[in-house]
Structures are given as C-alpha cells and as structure tokens.
Amino acid sequence: MNNTLYAKIQEEFNHIADTFIEKEIDVLADENLITIQSKYNLYDIQPYFAQLTNDVLAPDTKLTIESEDDFDPETDDLYEYKINFENRRAYLKREHYGDGVFYSTLYEYTAQYHKSFSVYQNKETVKAINLSYLYLKNGLPDQFIECTEYGISLKTYTCENEIIKNYKLEWPNHDHHCIGELTFDTEKKLVMITETASDGRVRVLFDTTAPTKNIEEVLEKIEAFLVENIADQILEKVKIEEPVYCILFEYTMQGPFPPTIAFGITSEVEGNFEDKELYELYNAPDMRYFSENDEPNPINIDFYPVDIQSSYLIANSYGENIPWQNEEACELWEKQIFDTYLRICKRLMHFDFSKSFAKTENFLVMARDFEQCNEEDFYQNMLYYIAKK
Known part of the structure; x- marks a missing residue:
C-alpha cells in the first residue's frame, strides 16, 4: 500500500x-x-x-x-x-x-x-x-x-x-x-x-534544558571538547602508518559546529611540498583520511557525544539568527568562530600523537572555512604562533 x-x-x-x-x-x-x-x-x-x-x-x-x-x-x-x-x-x-x-x-x-x-x-x-x-x-x-x-x-x-x-x-x-x-x-x-x-x-x-546560553561560555565549552575529547579519540582510534603533515578541521559559517576532520599524509603530495598552493595542501575532501569517507580509510571520530550537542545547537542557532544584512554582526560572529578554531589548532599543536602517527617537520594543525577558503589566514597565524614558540 x-x-x-x-x-x-x-x-x-x-x-x-x-x-x-x-x-x-x-x-x-x-x-x-x-x-x-x-x-x-x-x-x-x-x-x-x-x-x-x-x-x-x-x-x-x-x-x-x-x-x-x-x-x-x-x-x-x-x-x-x-x-x-x-x-x-x-x-x-x-x-x-x-x-x-x-x-x-x-x-x-x-x-x-x-x-x-x-x-x-x-x-x-x-x-x-x-x-x-x-x-x-x-x-x-x-x-x-x-x-x-x-x-x-x-x-x-x-x-x-x-x-x-x-x-x-x-x-x-x-x-x-x-x-x-x-x-x-x-x-x-x-x-x-x-x-x-x-x-x-x-x-x-x-x-531547552541547556544551563547557559551565554555565547562566550558556549564557545569555550565547544573549544574544550574539540581539543581534549578529539585528541583522546585520535590517540585511541587513529592509526596512520606514514608521516602526517596536518590535522585539518573544516567548517562552514552556515553551521560551524561540529567540523569535519582530515589527516594529510606525505604520499598525497606530489612534488615539493614548498611549491604547492595552500588549497592543494589543505582541502579535506581530497585527503584519503577524512571523517566523511566511509572507505577505504575511515576516520571514526565521534563529534556527537550527547553532552556537547546542546552547545552546538546554541552556537549554530546564534549564528543563524544574525541577519545576513547586518554586516557588522556577521563579521564579529565570523571572527569569534575563526578565533575559536585558531585556539583549537594552537592547543592541539602541543599534543603528542606519536601513538597514532609520525609528524613531518612541517606538521600543522589547521582549520578552514570551506566556503570562504580562508586557509591562508589560518596558515599565517599558525606559522606566527610556531615562530613565537
């Protein structure tokens, strides 16, 4: 019937x-x-x-x-x-x-x-x-x-x-x-x-049961999860035999949380690493180890533990309720998301992932808004951060 x-x-x-x-x-x-x-x-x-x-x-x-x-x-x-x-x-x-x-x-x-x-x-x-x-x-x-x-x-x-x-x-x-x-x-x-x-x-x-809707507190909670919980999951679930040159988070301002995650491996880079454009190096769908891929190299990172999902809802709803015509508010929200992901990248640079993979000399933790293609901004900020350290 x-x-x-x-x-x-x-x-x-x-x-x-x-x-x-x-x-x-x-x-x-x-x-x-x-x-x-x-x-x-x-x-x-x-x-x-x-x-x-x-x-x-x-x-x-x-x-x-x-x-x-x-x-x-x-x-x-x-x-x-x-x-x-x-x-x-x-x-x-x-x-x-x-x-x-x-x-x-x-x-x-x-x-x-x-x-x-x-x-x-x-x-x-x-x-x-x-x-x-x-x-x-x-x-x-x-x-x-x-x-x-x-x-x-x-x-x-x-x-x-x-x-x-x-x-x-x-x-x-x-x-x-x-x-x-x-x-x-x-x-x-x-x-x-x-x-x-x-x-x-x-x-x-x-x-409606979330204890807070203060957006700064919500972003702090998401940041902590994407650093600590995801790092633990990488150590537990990810095993890559060849050197890794990046961990890459991708997101979109239409719904910035949760991101996807990818791992860039050296064999995917043809020719000299230094000669490549950034979009060739940092583009998750082109990577073999990508959380959206089922085969042949699945990355079973769980971005959806129940405890963090209410924070995703609050943050994404906050952004959706900003009128797109309000350029000042949109730019501020975009900067808040950028800064959150930048802090995540910086903090993850200090983790020892040797149980899961070997890092190359130019290893970076990176992020990217795949619609705005802002990998250059993240790249320059990460290079500056590493140089200071």
Whole structure:
C-alpha cells in the first residue's frame, strides 16, 4: 500500500508546477481570507517544525508586522500569510525575496489529512520544491510523508495522552532509519527532541534544558571538547602508518559546529611540498583520511557525544539568527568562530600523537572555512604562533 501511495505522491509532485499558479489565484481571490505579514516562519503542517530545526521564537516575540517600526527591509525576512480566522488555518504562505521572487506554499485540509505544496517562483519560472501530507488518526498525527526532488521520506508517529511520544523516520528502499524521542515537562511543553539512527548514533535536535546560553561560555565549552575529547579519540582510534603533515578541521559559517576532520599524509603530495598552493595542501575532501569517507580509510571520530550537542545547537542557532544584512554582526560572529578554531589548532599543536602517527617537520594543525577558503589566514597565524614558540 505504501508503495502505491509513494508513487501517487511522486507523480503529484512532478506536476505541482503545472497547476500551482491557478490554485494560488483561487486562494488570493478568497474574500474569507485575511492577509497578515510577519518577519518569521510561523506555520507548517509538520508537527513541531520549528523545534525540529531549532528555530523556536522567544515567548515575547511580536509575531506580526503592524507598523513601520515592526519591520526593517534591510535586515528582516518578509512572510505573507492568507489566514482564515474562523478555523485559524493558513491557506497560503509566501516568503518574499524581492523583484517578484517568492517561495510560496499552499495548504489544503481534509478530515483525513493536511497537505502542503511549495514552489519557487520568479517572473519566468515555477519550480516544485516540496509536497507534504500529514495523515491523521483520531485527530492526531499518524504519518507525515514528504516529497522533494531528492526523494520521499516517511515519519510514523506514536501518540499517547494526546501528545506525540516518538516517531520513526525512514526512507523507502533504504535500510537506514531514525527513531525520534520527544520529551515534555509536567505542563506538556516540549523540552527536547533526540533522534537515534539505526547505526546507534544519537542527535539532539532541540533542547531547552541547556544551563547557559551565554555565547562566550558556549564557545569555550565547544573549544574544550574539540581539543581534549578529539585528541583522546585520535590517540585511541587513529592509526596512520606514514608521516602526517596536518590535522585539518573544516567548517562552514552556515553551521560551524561540529567540523569535519582530515589527516594529510606525505604520499598525497606530489612534488615539493614548498611549491604547492595552500588549497592543494589543505582541502579535506581530497585527503584519503577524512571523517566523511566511509572507505577505504575511515576516520571514526565521534563529534556527537550527547553532552556537547546542546552547545552546538546554541552556537549554530546564534549564528543563524544574525541577519545576513547586518554586516557588522556577521563579521564579529565570523571572527569569534575563526578565533575559536585558531585556539583549537594552537592547543592541539602541543599534543603528542606519536601513538597514532609520525609528524613531518612541517606538521600543522589547521582549520578552514570551506566556503570562504580562508586557509591562508589560518596558515599565517599558525606559522606566527610556531615562530613565537
């Protein structure tokens, strides 16, 4: 039965763009719908969609735009909703990007399911982005099926006392799955979501129990983990027979924690080391020993102990909430991340890794934002640090 349903949903997804504009016009013409605007993504049919992306608004947040003081076009996102206030449901959500560019979502409701379908729109194009069904059982979530250009996923919910206790997330034709566990306080307020993958890995997706949200303290905790815990794991798990010229952390400002890790070995460097450009020496995907590789040389470093994951969530959420238009704030955050990784590199330079590998004379612990390609900045700072020592 599921395969038949998946095929039907896939076929519908393939034709969203053909009928979306016509359906959107009908919604826009509905006089029973009221238009509201907001800086925030306030609605989706997937249960706890904001918590699943760790993007929950503060209780005192003003949700709607009612005056010029509520919105800064230079820094704020703009969402437009068509709402039926009688049944308190949204029928259209538009995220504006200016110059006739939108991400638009239409919603439909029946007793059996809630449905959403989203497209990217500009003046020439309508492209399907997402088609989702939330199937209900006794009025509570039963299954959530999502289809995108990358395929279909299925969440099956278990409810108890009118709240979701857990779900199973799976992908058709794949053996891998995840079990999500939802934790509530005594007032039935969600405080934590964790996912345990079929290989045993645990991910904390949402957590309100973290003791601090001071960003400097959070960065200090992450730094300590990436120095002490990772060093211990290298000594325990990494065995490389040939000389190593670098340990390399790679990250991105879209989510700077956790990084990936790679080990550069001398046999990967053709010709003279001194003649190579930095991007040739310090680029993790080109390295044989890379934590993202399963074969032939897996690096089984665990960046996800449960105790550190809440700190990742706080730090990454902090960065995501800085408006990209606020250049000063973005530059400060970028510097804080750079300085954190630079301190990690400096501290790891003092560890004895001889149980795991031999170091070359030009061995460095390095870091790199793989989108900004700032290896030159890390390299020069590390050379200066070594020279001073």
